[in-house]
Amino acid sequence: MWKTAFRRSSLAFAILTTVHCCPEKKNPPGDTGGTECTSDDKAVRLGKLVNPEDGTVIDNAIVVIHEDRIRYVGADEKQIPCGASVIDWTAYTGLPGLVDAHVHFTYQTDKEPGTLPWARSSWLMSNNPYKLLDLARGAALATLETGVTTAIDKGGGDFILNPLRAEIRSGKTPGPRMFNSIGGISNHKYPSAFTADQLKGWVQLQVLRGADLVKVWADQCSDQRLECVPTFTFDELELLVETSHQEGLPIAIHAYHEDTARLAIMAGPDSIEHPEGLDAVDCGNMIDKGTIYVPTIDHNRYYKDNLAFFGYAPDLAAKFDAYIRDNLASTAQAHLLGVKIAMGSDAVFTGFGQNTRELAWFVQAGMTPLEALRAATIHGAESIGVQHEIGKVAVGYYADIIAVEGDPLADINVVINGVRKVMMGGRVAEL
Ligand SMILES: [Zn+2]
Numbered sequence: 001m002w003k004t005a006f007r008r009s010s011l012a013f014a015i016l017t018t019v020h021c022c023p024e025k026k027n028p029p030g031d032t033g034g035t036e037c038t039s040d041d042k043a044v045r046l047g048k049l050v051n052p053e054d055g056t057v058i059d060n061a062i063v064v065i066h067e068d069r070i071r072y073v074g075a076d077e078k079q080i081p082c083g084a085s086v087i088d089w090t091a092y093t094g095l096p097g098l099v100d101a102h103v104h105f106t107y108q109t110d111k112e113p114g115t116l117p118w119a120r121s122s123w124l125m126s127n128n129p130y131k132l133l134d135l136a137r138g139a140a141l142a143t144l145e146t147g148v149t150t151a152i153d154k155g156g157g158d159f160i161l162n163p164l165r166a167e168i169r170s171g172k173t174p175g176p177r178m179f180n181s182i183g184g185i186s187n188h189k190y191p192s193a194f195t196a197d198q199l200k201g202w203v204q205l206q207v208l209r210g211a212d213l214v215k216v217w218a219d220q221c222s223d224q225r226l227e228c229v230p231t232f233t234f235d236e237l238e239l240l241v242e243t244s245h246q247e248g249l250p251i252a253i254h255a256y257h258e259d260t261a262r263l264a265i266m267a268g269p270d271s272i273e274h275p276e277g278l279d280a281v282d283c284g285n286m287i288d289k290g291t292i293y294v295p296t297i298d299h300n301r302y303y304k305d306n307l308a309f310f311g312y313a314p315d316l317a318a319k320f321d322a323y324i325r326d327n328l329a330s331t332a333q334a335h336l337l338g339v340k341i342a343m344g345s346d347a348v349f350t351g352f353g354q355n356t357r358e359l360a361w362f363v364q365a366g367m368t369p370l371e372a373l374r375a376a377t378i379h380g381a382e383s384i385g386v387q388h389e390i391g392k393v394a395v396g397y398y399a400d401i402i403a404v405e406g407d408p409l410a411d412i413n414v415v416i417n418g419v420r421k422v423m424m425g426g427r428v429a430e431l
Contacts, residue, residue, distance in 0.1 A: 017042075017085040039083035041066050042426060044401060046094035049073070049393060050408060052373040057409075061094060065399040068425035073393055087428065089403040089421055095373065096393050097149025097400030097424060098415075099380025100176070100355045101294050102252075102273060102344025105164060106156030108135035109349055116311040117349050118223075125157050133160050140168065140175025142353035144429060147419035149400035150380065150390050151176040151355075152344075154252055154273065158182040158209045174429055177398070179384055181252065182206055184215030185240065187231040196239055203243040213270075213384050214244040214251040219260040223303075223312070228257040237267035250384045252294070258282075265291055271383040273344065276326035283337040292340045292383040295331045297361040299346035300324045302354065309350070331365040341367075342383045343376040356416045369412040376415070399426040 020043060042065040049061035064072035064079055072079045080086065109120040110131060124132040143151055153161055161180045167173035185202050187194075206214050218237060221228035232240070237253065244251035250270035255261040258277025265272055265282050268289040274296050286293060303310060304320035335341060341362070345355040362372040381391030389397050403421035406414035422429045 017087050020080045020082065020084045020086050037082045039081040041071070041081045041084040042087060042399075043080045043084045044087045044094070044423065045090050046401075046403060047090045047092055049094040050373070051392065052096060052370065052377045053392065055370045055409065060090070063094070063393060063399070063401060065426045068399055068427075070393060070395055070397050070399050073395060087423075092403035092405055092420055093408060093414075094393065095147075095402050095404060095408060095415070096377045096391055096397075097176075097402050097422070098147045098356060098376045099150040099152070099343065099391060100143060100148040100345050100347070101152045101271065101292075101342040101380040101383050102154050102296055103139075103143065103151045103347045103352075103355070104156055105136040105139050105151070105153050105178075105352075106132060106160045107348035108132055108139060110135060117309065121349075125160070129157070129160060132157075133163065136160055136164050137167075137173055137175070139347070139352040140164065140173065140178075143347070143355050144174055144176050144422060144424065145419070146353060146355045147402040147404070147415065147422055148176050148355050149398075149402070149422065149424040150179070150386075152179045152181070152213070152252075152380070152384060154181050154215050154254070154344075154346075155184045156180070156182070158211075162210045171425075171427060174424075177390070177400070177424065179212040179386070180210065181213045181215035182209045182211040184217060186217035186220070188220070190220075190229065190231045194236060199236060199239050200243045203240060203247055203249075206244075207247050207249065211249060214240070214247075214249050216240050216251065216253045216269075218253050218255045218264045219257050221256045223310075228260065230257070230260045230263070234263045234267060237264055237269075241267045241269050252383070265289070270385065271342065274327075274346075276323060276330045278330040278334055280333070280337060283334050283339050286334070286339045287337070292342050292379055293331070293334050294342045294344035294383065295327055295334075295361075296344045296346040296358070297324060297327045297331060297365075298354070298358040299348075299351065300327070301357070302347075302351045306350065328361060328365055331362065335362075335366050335371070340379045340382065341375045342379040343372075344380075359412050359416055363412045369409050369415075372412050373408060373415065398424075400424050 044063045046061040049058045109117040165178040168175040219228040252271040253264040253269040255264040261275035271292045300320040378391040381387040401423045405418040
């Protein structure tokens with residue numbers, strides 16, 4: 001349904017919009033082809049527009065869009081260019097498009113009978129990449145539908161992710177704007193000494209594979225026991241961070257276990273993914289180094305809800321619960337101490353479409369809805385250094401705007417369940 005609706009969005013767009021008329025600039029009688037009152041610009045009218053940076057609200061807001069960027073935000077009618085298409089979202093409250101700072105679009109299964117998701121995903125990657133690409137397109141659509149207009153993929157096949165990123169950017173495929181970490185850097189031979197040249201080479205390989213950021217797995221965890229072993233030393237992590245920054249790429253470090261997280265934080269990455277067990281020193285280090293925490297609390301809820309689908313033993317449920325409890329406690333502590341936190345779903349397989357459920361955990365961890373919104377917009381953008389063009393409805397930013405039904409500052413569920421309209425890069429999708 002969604003796919004069809006989006007592909008026909010130009011038709012829907014025509015129905016939903018009106019053309020802004022400027023009587024004082026009407027073309028002379030008989031002149032029907034003049035250019036005086038035509039414009040390719042768009043204007044969106046919103047009942048309210050919330051700025052997640054400071055919680056300010058503009059009533060009867062107008063956002064003017066030129067191509068894929070915002071050129072005006074305010075409430076002044078006169079700023080609507082003559083002939084611009086006007087989109088009426090006055091029944092809704094506008095927010096910046098959301099940023100999901102942790103997804104895996106290529107972890108997909110076609111649910112072939114007798115197969116389990118993780119193994120099937122690898123099989124498709126090697127044997128039926130077109131099928132996998134199509135499944136990834138579906139995941140991108142489901143993500144966009146939740147109001148996520150920017151997604152940071154933290155591990156997958158470059159030969160799927162790069163074409164998907166290009167398709168979405170060109171407008172051919174609907175989905176969130178993608179930033180890819182490609183396959184990332186992991187190590188299965190720990191403890192093992194790597195040379196500096198080798199580590200640098202691994203980062204450079206990510207650049208050549210078209211990565212927008214570097215992803216490092218600093219520990220390896222068993223999905224059957226949820227136990228983790230470290231995979232890099234502190235010196236190695238520090239060199240990986242240093243090299244990534246020299247190459248101009250942000251770097252995200254996966255660290256499930258608190259001991260690994262401690263080392264990873266000291267190495268100074270742009271973001272740290274998953275950890276529980278963070279203490280006040282870790283939080284202080286994150287603030288000092290500008291590291292953003294992506295807790296991904298909800299993904300263990302997803303695994304717990306889908307034990308049979310993944311082929312996990314029923315007794316794993318208690319371990320997921322324990323991890324969620326510790327993860328939530330870490331998030332609460334980090335928030336209290338002023339660490340910047342970003343929304344990352346760690347969505348895989350059937351989890352796409354549930355991308356924003358993380359926000360409910362954030363509120364449970366002590367954030368106000370406004371703070372949770374900031375995590376889902378500005379902090380997500382900051383985690384990869386794109387906060388100058390993504391994460392706000394502001395002049396010069398990408399025209400990524402969502403419209404929700406209800407008051408998102410009063411109830412975070414309005415954002416989780418109430419997204420009614422999505423615009424990405426000036427293009428409207430009808431939900
Ligand atoms: Zn992940």
